[in-house]
Amino acid sequence: MSRKKRLPPLEFFQVGALPVANHFLKRLRMGEILASYLPGPDRRQKLSPTRALMVLVRNLLISREPLYGVGAWAKPFEPSLLDMSPLEVAFLNDDRLGRALEHLFDADRPSLILRIVVQAVREFKLKLDRFHNDSTTISFQGLYRLADGRKRRGKRTPKITFGHNKDHRSDLRQLLWSLTVTADGAVPVNYQVLDGNTTDDQTHRETWDMLCTLAGRPDFLYVADSKLCTRSNLLHIADRKGRFLTILPATRKENRRFRDWLQTHEVPWKEVARRPHRIKKHPPDIFRAYEDPAKSMEGFRIVWFHSTEKEKRDRQEREEKIDRAIRELQDLQDRLASPRTRLRRRDKVDDAIEAIVEGMGAGRWMEVGVERHDENIYRQSKPGRPGPITTYRRKTRCRFTISWTSKKEALDYDLKTDGIFPLTTNDLSMTHRRILDAYKLGQPPLEQRHHHLKAFHEVAPQYLKSITRIEAFLCVYFLALLVNALIERQMRATMKLRRLKALRLYHEDRPCKRPTTQQILKTFDGLMVHRIGGRDSQRGVYPPALTRLHRRVLRLLRILPSAYRFK
Numbered sequence: 001m002s003r004k005k006r007l008p009p010l011e012f013f014q015v016g017a018l019p020v021a022n023h024f025l026k027r028l029r030m031g032e033i034l035a036s037y038l039p040g041p042d043r044r045q046k047l048s049p050t051r052a053l054m055v056l057v058r059n060l061l062i063s064r065e066p067l068y069g070v071g072a073w074a075k076p077f078e079p080s081l082l083d084m085s086p087l088e089v090a091f092l093n094d095d096r097l098g099r100a101l102e103h104l105f106d107a108d109r110p111s112l113i114l115r116i117v118v119q120a121v122r123e124f125k126l127k128l129d130r131f132h133n134d135s136t137t138i139s140f141q142g143l144y145r146l147a148d149g150r151k152r153r154g155k156r157t158p159k160i161t162f163g164h165n166k167d168h169r170s171d172l173r174q175l176l177w178s179l180t181v182t183a184d185g186a187v188p189v190n191y192q193v194l195d196g197n198t199t200d201d202q203t204h205r206e207t208w209d210m211l212c213t214l215a216g217r218p219d220f221l222y223v224a225d226s227k228l229c230t231r232s233n234l235l236h237i238a239d240r241k242g243r244f245l246t247i248l249p250a251t252r253k254e255n256r257r258f259r260d261w262l263q264t265h266e267v268p269w270k271e272v273a274r275r276p277h278r279i280k281k282h283p284p285d286i287f288r289a290y291e292d293p294a295k296s297m298e299g300f301r302i303v304w305f306h307s308t309e310k311e312k313r314d315r316q317e318r319e320e321k322i323d324r325a326i327r328e329l330q331d332l333q334d335r336l337a338s339p340r341t342r343l344r345r346r347d348k349v350d351d352a353i354e355a356i357v358e359g360m361g362a363g364r365w366m367e368v369g370v371e372r373h374d375e376n377i378y379r380q381s382k383p384g385r386p387g388p389i390t391t392y393r394r395k396t397r398c399r400f401t402i403s404w405t406s407k408k409e410a411l412d413y414d415l416k417t418d419g420i421f422p423l424t425t426n427d428l429s430m431t432h433r434r435i436l437d438a439y440k441l442g443q444p445p446l447e448q449r450h451h452h453l454k455a456f457h458e459v460a461p462q463y464l465k466s467i468t469r470i471e472a473f474l475c476v477y478f479l480a481l482l483v484n485a486l487i488e489r490q491m492r493a494t495m496k497l498r499r500l501k502a503l504r505l506y507h508e509d510r511p512c513k514r515p516t517t518q519q520i521l522k523t524f525d526g527l528m529v530h531r532i533g534g535r536d537s538q539r540g541v542y543p544p545a546l547t548r549l550h551r552r553v554l555r556l557l558r559i560l561p562s563a564y565r566f567k
Contacts, residue, residue, distance in 0.1 A: 011531045013078035015544050017521035019563040020554075021061050022081060024483050024490075027123050030054065031083065033115050037107040038100075046091045052100035053476060055082055055092065060480035062521055064458040067094040078529055078566065098464075101472040106153060109475050110210075116479065117189045117214060124486060130183035130221040131211055132442045133228075135200050136450045137165050138474075139172040139460055147467040149195060157467045163197035177474070178203045179449060179481075180211065183223075183438075185489030186445035189214060191478045193471055200227035205236050218242040221427065223442055229424065234298055238426045245430075245438055248422040254296050258304060259417045269306055272433045277309070285309035289432035292422075300426045303435055311419025318365065318414065322406075325362035329404055332356065336400050346370065349400045365411055368404045375399060453481055456518050487517045487557065494556045503556075504549065523553055529566050541566050 025031065035050045055074055059065055065073045071092035079086050120126060140160050149159035160173045174196040181188050190210055192203055204224060212218045221243045228234070228246040237244045248255050269288035276284050285308055292302040332352055335341055343349050349370055357363045374396050381391045423435055430438075453459050459477055464470050492514060495503070502511030505519045512519060527544035543565045546554075554561055 009532075012528050013531075014076045015078055015081065015524070015527045015529050015564065017062055017524040018058065018077060018081040020487070020521060020524065020557065020559060021058050021483065023557070023559045023563060024486055025054070025057070028116060028483070028486075029119055030057070030116060030479065030483075033112065033119065037112045038103050047088055047096050047100075049100035049103040051082075051084055051088065052092070052097050053104060055084070056097065056100075056473075056476050057480050057483065058082065060457050060477060061483055061517075064456075066463045067097050068463070070094070070097060080566070098466075098469055101469040101476075102466075104472040104475060105155070105468040109472075113190070113475070113478065114210075114214065116482070120187065120482065120486065121189075121214075124187075124489070126182050126187055126189075127184040128182065128215040128220060130223065130438065130442065131180050131189070132183060132186070132446045133178065133180045133204065133207055133222065133224040134443065134446050134450065135166075135176055135178040135203065135227075136454075137163070137167060137174040137196070138177050138462075139165060139167055139169050139174050141172060141461055142465075144173055144465075144467070146465075147470070152468050157471060158193050159195040159197070160467065160470075161196040163195075164199075175470075175474075176200075176203075177450075177453070178207065179446065179453075180207055181446050181449060181485070183442050185485060185493070186449055187485040187489060188449060188478060188482050191474075193474050200225070201230050201233060204228050204233045208237055208242065212240075212242075221245055221438060223438055225443070231298060234300065234426070238298075238300070243425070243427045245423060245425040245427070245435065247439070248296070248302060248424050252296075254292070254294070254302060255422060257294070258292055258302075258422070259413075259420075262416055262420075263413060267304075267306075270432070272305075272431075273436055283308070287436055289436065291432070296424055300424050301428070302422050302424050303432055304420055304422050305432075305436060306420050308419065310421070314418040315415075321360050321362045322365055325357055325360040325366060326404070328356040328360065329353070329368065329402060333402055336402065341399075343400065344398060346372070346400070349402070353402065365407050365414075366404055367407055368402055371401050371403070373399045373401065449481060449485065452484055452517075453477065456484070456516075457481065484517045487520060488515070490558065491515050491520055491553075491556055494558065498556075500556075503553070520553060520557075523549060527564070531566075 031050060031054050034053055035048075038049045038053075055070060059070050059073060063073060071089075071094075074082055074084075074089050074092055077089075079089050082089065121128065144160040147157065147160035149157060151157070158175055160175055162170070163174055163176070165172065165174055176192075176194040176196060176198045178192040178194065178200075179188055180190040190207060192207065194203065204222075204227070208222055211220065211222065218241050222228075222237060223245045226247045226249040228244065229249055229252070234244060234246075267290050269290050271286060272289045273287040274284045275287070288306045290304045290306075292304060294302075296302055336343055336349070343352060353368050353370070354363075357366055357368060375398075377395045377397055378392045379395065380386060381393050384390075423439055425435060457477060457480055459474075462470060462473070464473060495501075495515075502513045503515055504510065505512040505515055505523060527546075527550075529544055530542040532540050532542075546561060546564060551561055554563070
């Protein structure tokens with residue numbers, strides 16, 4: 001009887017987009033720099049903190065998993081792509097990852113981040129002539145009583161508390177996340193994690209000082225939103241020969257002064273730009289500019305801009321607010337007319353009106369009047385069938401009716417100021433067009449980075465309780481966001497250089513004009529490597545079969561196809 005030949009074992013591992021992520025991590029020397037700031041090898045540790053944190057960065061880039069799921073996520077991948085042995089992959093668990101985060105908390109994180117960012121600037125030749133800053137909030141569900149801002153292991157920790165939530169979740173505690181990016185590709189270069197009740201105007205001076213260290217000079221342009229526009233912030237930058245650009249807040253007297261002047265004067269606007277509408281059939285957005293001869297109270301330039309598209313939006317938003325308020329007031333009027341209404345006191349009626357008008361944001365353009373009407377109700381003094389000698393008692397009950405009118409003066413005032421917004425700067429050489437482009441074209445990519453942090457990398461909800469681990473984990477998020485931005489920048493820059501208008505990355509081979517990192521990495525989903533005869537066998541290794549699209553994406557990212565070959 002002949003024996004059946006035993007087939008050699010077949011192993012297969014996932015590859016996916018890990019070679020792409022590893023290419024950029026290697027160019028950043030991230031693992032090497034992390035190792036220089038974290039504790040060295042220890043026989044008691046089965047997994048070094050550096051390798052654990054690098055796995056976290058890769059996980060955030062490719063597939064966001066909670067800490068307890070990172071081990072299961074890493075297990076199907078080729079271990080060499082994680083710079084680990086199969087035994088080390090087996091040691092991945094939330095406890096070891098948590099201890100690695102604690103080592104990162106103890107490290108000199110500002111210096112660590114600065115070294116990695118400097119490497120990114122050198123390796124990818126980032127331009128440092130303009131920076132954009134903005135902040136958002138990271139919400140937390142729970143009490144977090146121990147995250148009270150006290151020092152932990154010799155370092156101050158941020159306080160998770162209530163504040164102005166930018167996600168409109170006033171019921172949740174939060175931390176403030178401040179991010180600064182370059183104008184060249186919106187690459188993150190600095191971040192701050194602050195107490196949840198910190199106001200944005202307190203973050204700019206420290207951020208600007210750090211950017212001076214990074215750029216090696218103070219004459220770069222620092223662009224931020226209206227919270228930068230305080231006297232102390234502006235003078236801090238101007239006195240040190242720095243340049244800034246920000247929007248003038250509505251609370252400043254200079255803003256009100258120009259809007260009052262606009263009611264009785266014709267502004268000599270000059271067209272500076274035309275932007276095509278996102279809908280082809282609609283007319284373009286025309287921008288006009290006028291420089292206010294009366295400067296700010298600090299003596300800086302104020303340039304006013306008028307946008308035709310913003311003028312339409314302002315009018316539409318005002319009409320929608322008024323319409324919503326009218327509908328709510330009509331419902332209130334019906335409730336007041338109902339015999340079962342409980343609103344029989346003037347103060348309760350006034351509170352209901354205020355909640356509607358101010359809640360809808362229409363209080364500036366509407367005036368609501370309240371009238372009281374008394375009605376007499378007669379009821380029998382005693383129960384029974386009424387007769388000639390039945391006596392009645394009178395009860396007086398009050399009712400309220402409401403009426404509303406428009407404030408014509410306020411409507412006419414705002415009608416003349418629709419579509420305008422002021423920008424202030426201390427740079428005397430910038431033209432109106434450059435000022436407009438620096439703000440209108442530079443800030444949206446920064447807001448997109450916040451979107452990536454929350455939607456793509458899923459910074460919340462957090463599955464950690466320790467504030468030290470949370471703060472360290474947010475540092476890992478910044479590193480992942482940095483790599484995310486560099487991949488996107490490299491792709492778009494190469495496409496522009498080769499005059500390539502779009503890539504067919506969407507479903508059904510639809511074209512994508514501005515690929516994001518998420519779309520790029522998703523292209524490589526499902527790629528696997530097969531090995532016959534086990535790891536130590538020389539029978540053969542079968543790398544993943546790259547399609548034409550895969551090779552094209554790799555060329556645009558300047559990655560050799562050999563990154564997908566294995567021994």
